[in-house]
Amino acid sequence: MKRLALFGSTGSIGRQTLDVVARLNNFDIAVLTAHRNWELLAAQAQRWKPGWVALADSEYYRALKDALCGLVDCRIIVGENAAAQAAEEAGYDLALNGIVGVSGLLPSYYCLLRGIDLALANKESLVLAGGLLIELAKNRNTRIIPVDSEHSAIFQCLMGEQIESVWRIILTASGGPFRKRSLKEVRNAAPEEALAHPTWKMGDKITIDSATLMNKGFEVIEAYWLFGLPPERVEVRLHPVSIVHSMVQFNDGSLKAQLGKPDMRLPIQFALTYPQRSPVEYVNDEPVEWPHLEFQTVDFEQFPCLSAAYQALRLGGSAMPTLNGADEAAVERYLKRQLKFGQIAEVIYSTLEQHHIKPINSIDDALEADRWAREFVLNYKKVD
Amino acid sequence: MKRLALFGSTGSIGRQTLDVVARLNNFDIAVLTAHRNWELLAAQAQRWKPGWVALADSEYYRALKDALCGLVDCRIIVGENAAAQAAEEAGYDLALNGIVGVSGLLPSYYCLLRGIDLALANKESLVLAGGLLIELAKNRNTRIIPVDSEHSAIFQCLMGEQIESVWRIILTASGGPFRKRSLKEVRNAAPEEALAHPTWKMGDKITIDSATLMNKGFEVIEAYWLFGLPPERVEVRLHPVSIVHSMVQFNDGSLKAQLGKPDMRLPIQFALTYPQRSPVEYVNDEPVEWPHLEFQTVDFEQFPCLSAAYQALRLGGSAMPTLNGADEAAVERYLKRQLKFGQIAEVIYSTLEQHHIKPINSIDDALEADRWAREFVLNYKKVD
Numbered sequence: 001m002k003r004l005a006l007f008g009s010t011g012s013i014g015r016q017t018l019d020v021v022a023r024l025n026n027f028d029i030a031v032l033t034a035h036r037n038w039e040l041l042a043a044q045a046q047r048w049k050p051g052w053v054a055l056a057d058s059e060y061y062r063a064l065k066d067a068l069c070g071l072v073d074c075r076i077i078v079g080e081n082a083a084a085q086a087a088e089e090a091g092y093d094l095a096l097n098g099i100v101g102v103s104g105l106l107p108s109y110y111c112l113l114r115g116i117d118l119a120l121a122n123k124e125s126l127v128l129a130g131g132l133l134i135e136l137a138k139n140r141n142t143r144i145i146p147v148d149s150e151h152s153a154i155f156q157c158l159m160g161e162q163i164e165s166v167w168r169i170i171l172t173a174s175g176g177p178f179r180k181r182s183l184k185e186v187r188n189a190a191p192e193e194a195l196a197h198p199t200w201k202m203g204d205k206i207t208i209d210s211a212t213l214m215n216k217g218f219e220v221i222e223a224y225w226l227f228g229l230p231p232e233r234v235e236v237r238l239h240p241v242s243i244v245h246s247m248v249q250f251n252d253g254s255l256k257a258q259l260g261k262p263d264m265r266l267p268i269q270f271a272l273t274y275p276q277r278s279p280v281e282y283v284n285d286e287p288v289e290w291p292h293l294e295f296q297t298v299d300f301e302q303f304p305c306l307s308a309a310y311q312a313l314r315l316g317g318s319a320m321p322t323l324n325g326a327d328e329a330a331v332e333r334y335l336k337r338q339l340k341f342g343q344i345a346e347v348i349y350s351t352l353e354q355h356h357i358k359p360i361n362s363i364d365d366a367l368e369a370d371r372w373a374r375e376f377v378l379n380y381k382k383v384d
Numbered sequence: 385m386k387r388l389a390l391f392g393s394t395g396s397i398g399r400q401t402l403d404v405v406a407r408l409n410n411f412d413i414a415v416l417t418a419h420r421n422w423e424l425l426a427a428q429a430q431r432w433k434p435g436w437v438a439l440a441d442s443e444y445y446r447a448l449k450d451a452l453c454g455l456v457d458c459r460i461i462v463g464e465n466a467a468a469q470a471a472e473e474a475g476y477d478l479a480l481n482g483i484v485g486v487s488g489l490l491p492s493y494y495c496l497l498r499g500i501d502l503a504l505a506n507k508e509s510l511v512l513a514g515g516l517l518i519e520l521a522k523n524r525n526t527r528i529i530p531v532d533s534e535h536s537a538i539f540q541c542l543m544g545e546q547i548e549s550v551w552r553i554i555l556t557a558s559g560g561p562f563r564k565r566s567l568k569e570v571r572n573a574a575p576e577e578a579l580a581h582p583t584w585k586m587g588d589k590i591t592i593d594s595a596t597l598m599n600k601g602f603e604v605i606e607a608y609w610l611f612g613l614p615p616e617r618v619e620v621r622l623h624p625v626s627i628v629h630s631m632v633q634f635n636d637g638s639l640k641a642q643l644g645k646p647d648m649r650l651p652i653q654f655a656l657t658y659p660q661r662s663p664v665e666y667v668n669d670e671p672v673e674w675p676h677l678e679f680q681t682v683d684f685e686q687f688p689c690l691s692a693a694y695q696a697l698r699l700g701g702s703a704m705p706t707l708n709g710a711d712e713a714a715v716e717r718y719l720k721r722q723l724k725f726g727q728i729a730e731v732i733y734s735t736l737e738q739h740h741i742k743p744i745n746s747i748d749d750a751l752e753a754d755r756w757a758r759e760f761v762l763n764y765k766k767v768d
Contacts, residue, residue, distance in 0.1 A: 159544030285633070
């Protein structure tokens, strides 16, 4: 039995990971971590009996402790650094990082530092400190296996191929709920509208990022770090039905795609079993049942957040963690109705403009740039 | 420079292969062979200066000889066995077999017997003697690299994967010109109609086979031999626009496809450069320009030739060369307007019914079964 550390176990990715683990039946769960949802965390811990349980929000320590009182050999830790501590100290053979947001960075870092393979769903790890983590993985001879459906698709298409043969990567984007509406039309769109994603069911932050296409912007940055291609070779095409999860075009013209009905359990399982595949009992994805597949170019004026991501990628260094911090804070304020939908991009551009680019030489450099951007956005007063 | 033996150089695959070779600029042409088109063969030989030139139809020996009188160090041979002799005796490092029909079998056989890698477009090699050739390639540690767009697609999707992880192969079929018409409606369809293929421009025999879907049936048999999956795991779906060249579905549910605008030069080049890919100057295939992609199930009653192929595959042994011989003769008679379109399938079924299945232990066994079926069809008198 392989020991899995699952960071962010109560979120969408975390819960689906436990479904997959139950099906695979060849993993022990060594670590479970959550942000605030102590009740689900406790229930998961009762079921999986991990050696470590970590909760970011220390307010619920007592409640969690009580809920787990019958559990033997289980270390319960709380606080902002609890997940990172578990990543650094617990015994495990593979980590899956499904944390949403900047809190995912340190668990990724410690996992790789220890030379342990990392199944990565936390986009922010690479957006904040892609250069450091990729270098670390290389030095430690450790794998980063992407869990995002797009990057898993590309990773699968690249199996047996040489990265030198790749001409371009085409990330597909559903376009989110506002695909057919102009920037002006969606300027005042309420969170309820932005949260109605047409094809994928995900957490709130990532769903808003899908409506602005910032999520795709982060994926462009992730792809840049994971696959080592220049920004202009990481392209995005709209593909509203989300069947083609992404494509790779090789320099001889050949295109390969990984495709199928949207189901995150597939890339999660692939990341857990790689380099093997593990049979699922009933494969019921049938191409004749798919809607017609089509692809469209992205209008960058309609989706300024995607442009901002390319800009941050080209600027390099601290521009990427700045982009991330600005977006996290802007989405938070949007969900609290302190910003309009259209202001998410505006505030991000303002943040990038005000920011002085520095190199990222350490995790602290990345966190510092992210923090600065977050504060900048939280203090951003402009309203129209 | 690698030395390439090109069997069937004046056909559609052969001509495109020479285009690709001209572009790649790292092959010498060692062998050129043709059936009857001595003029093009002579022009190709003048351009490529091969060591061997072979023409099946000995009637044109004098004309060919005269046309090549200035060529030094070029051995000119003619006759039905000329291509096979070149395959057996010429010096070359890689063969591409683009011959159409049963005459392709011996060149494939001698190439593999000598332990030389074979880029295979000649379907009949595997339909007639797949078991023998696959065994031979294995014993000689030699590669068979498929050139058919469908099998190239599958081959590309399987790179870096294990065949044990494959759940099924989905061969795509354009459906040919008669996709939307019932068996009854096309019963009397003239060759001109059947030759109007909607997406691929190919030779006459293979175009008629595309209209009956026998071509897809042969591809099912080829896939069976090339990839070693049971017949029920080699499926066919209609995909009228021919953008998705085929798909592989793995046992974890993941699907991979190789796709793009129909252009045979791509799988030809891939077969020549494998395991590398070689950049082409300008890759202009853009997904947003594709028509919408859709997939449909095949109505086996509408396409009885496809059913016949599955039947022959399940019967095994000499049923497959019998299928091939019957089809070649039936298509020949159809093109000569001696049979109606609807009779192609009928005569093939009659041939399979009358045939006594034997094991295929030698190339001669395969050729004998093919010959028997051919004669059976040529003597088939029934008209309605």
